[in-house]
Amino acid sequence: MNERLAAAFRVLPDYLGHHVALSAAALALGVALSLPLALAASRSARLRWPLLTLVSLVQTIPSLALLALFYPILLALSALSQRIFGVGFPALGFLPALAALTLYSMLPILRNGVAGLLNLDPAVIEAARGVGMSSGQRLFRVELPLAAPVLMAGIRTAAVWVIGTATLATPVGQTCLGNYIFAGLQTEDWTAVLFGCVAAALLALVVDQLLALIEAGAARRSAWRVALGGAGLIAGALAAAVTLMAAGPPAYRIGAKNFTEQHILADLIADRLTQAGDSVSQRTGLGSAVIFRALAAGEIDAYVDYSGTIWADVMHRTDHPDRTTMLREMADWLRREHGVVLLGPLGFENAYALAMRRDRAAALGIRSIADLAAHAPSLRLGTDYEFPVRPEWAALRAAYGLRFATSRQYQSTFMYQAVVDGTVDVISAFSSDGRIAADDLVVLSDPRGIIPRYDAVLLIAPQRAADTAFRHVLSPLVGTIDIAAMRRANQMVDRARDKRTPAEAARFLAARAGLR
């Protein structure tokens, strides 16, 4: 327990610094955009309704989806800018998170701004005109000061929303306090989840109180309150900037998808680079569709993917050659099409598999997917979010004629729990998952060989292809991790008792492979 807390505190300056920087930038941008819009909307009734409806609509988009949507949008814009101006920009990490959070912050600021400006005493406005103020003087000397308390209340709401929603920036590759939550959820490390939640809540509370001070200052025309609150906010933002700048830009960025094995392997790679004297940062929790494009675009330097994923999703191949041919063709294609280097397979496979509780499978006499087909109409299927839309599932369904009574999707941790407690009968498991053995599940065989191979392969970004020092540090990993070792490492992290951190599991893997 102490080791887990200590691990959480070690990365706190990094996570918190990024979280503060991101939230501050989004809020500042949100205020800068919303104020003129609020002003325009308060002046023009024709503009007011469409504008407020639009920002309300943005608010109805689930925040995670809004963040995710900005990745492809920015990717397309970057490609366009590359073609026209010759310069692209990173579509992962800070920018999509900033864009989404800025949009998110606009509703309360805009709504309160419009309300504040529209609900002013008409007598005061008439007096402002009567004494000879121009429309600009009226705005700055009368309308804005009088609308300030209501406006500040809106900014306060926006700040709390932004700080809370920023925890969802992890999957688009932006480091933030959400890294605790996403990693913790995947590895069933509830200490980390709670740590992330508490840290974000405390941050929101502190910022809210500072803004409350400014709000009170604006309402009571008290300059010292405004100054104190403003100084607190600026100090916080500066501290975050200094923390991030002191850390400096990392030499290498290692990517990881959002599941235990990926966290362990990213730690394993990062450990080796750190030992070689390089500075490393991790972009963890990236979506499966996002991560390869991030590598090809040079936004991360290396990560571990699986041959079947690349083959079907990236190369769009539907044939099933033997393993050697598949790996050779893949390496050639990656190098040719994207400049990506396939350093080699790590030695284990993490394929999709259909799994059942051993007792349930035995009772029904199911040993293979072919056996399963006859019982499927009365069985319930549980999958992760991705499986139902993957080509493997379409192929399996077609080949074996699989039709289930119901199908439910789970975050993978909860998927295993669902099959253990009998909520579902069959799940889309992963062959290297430690929980298969731990939960006493059986993997159903695939007699017709429909599921492609999923060898874990180490991929290197184009800009590191000629970095011999980098390749030299990573190449000893090739062919050294067998399926048993990987299952045990995964199990160390996922199990409920005597849990280990991914970093500890990575050290176990390194020792097991004789790497140190």
Place this chain on the structure above:
Amino acid sequence: MPSAETLETDTGTDAIIALDAVSKSFDGARTFAVRAANLEIGRGSFVAIVGASGSGKTTLLKLVNRLIEADAGTVRLYGRPVGEGPGHILRRRIGYVFQDVGLFPHMTVADNIGVTPKLLGWPRAEIAARVAELLALVDLPPDSGVRSPAALSGGQRQRVGIARALAARPDLMLMDEPFGALDPVLREALGREYRRIHDDLGLTTLMVTHDVVEAVLLADRILVLRAGRIVADGPPHALLTGAEDAEVRALMDMPRRQAARVDALIDGTTSDE
């Protein structure tokens, strides 16, 4: 110190305000708030505008300082069309007081009074001296300058409103029901006080009121409006004694009839009126 004298041009008349066939409609010329108004107001006169609600009194007043722009005709101030420059520059030379006062709640009393001089770029010390002078003029305690408008009574607020309108030494004061929100005793007292200020400073005042007694007792000249038209125009005595229009006569008779009923009450005789 800036002075309105520089604006004066030789027009061969001593009229400060001149309206020439001025019309204003708020519904695309179906009905008129002010219709074909012709009017000249001389320097130093105290003119009251009376008439029923909706007769166009306020519109006529606001056409002068361009809080409302005329649809047709010309409003001249010191012989010059008011439409020549920006409206807010024009308004800095004209005092404006209205029923709701509209003191700026986020400023002190002193800052409220000094707002127009500040807009005109007066030096800080001169503004402070002027504020002190005005507080005395409208009979407010010298220390009330640092107070917030919220801490004042209704009568005090109206005094601050008058001081604010006078701050930049305008020649012309436009007043829209200035004492309408006050109780009758205070209203009477403040009206007389303002009349004294008007005489002492040599102001020209145009005041909208629905109260005929107030108009009769304060003004030198009364305009009666009906449906946007000026239907009577003359000194109080002339209108009280010989108005041609029956409705104007009925309106101007009102104070006398009310006084008669009050007298009857005091005498103990009943009146059927």
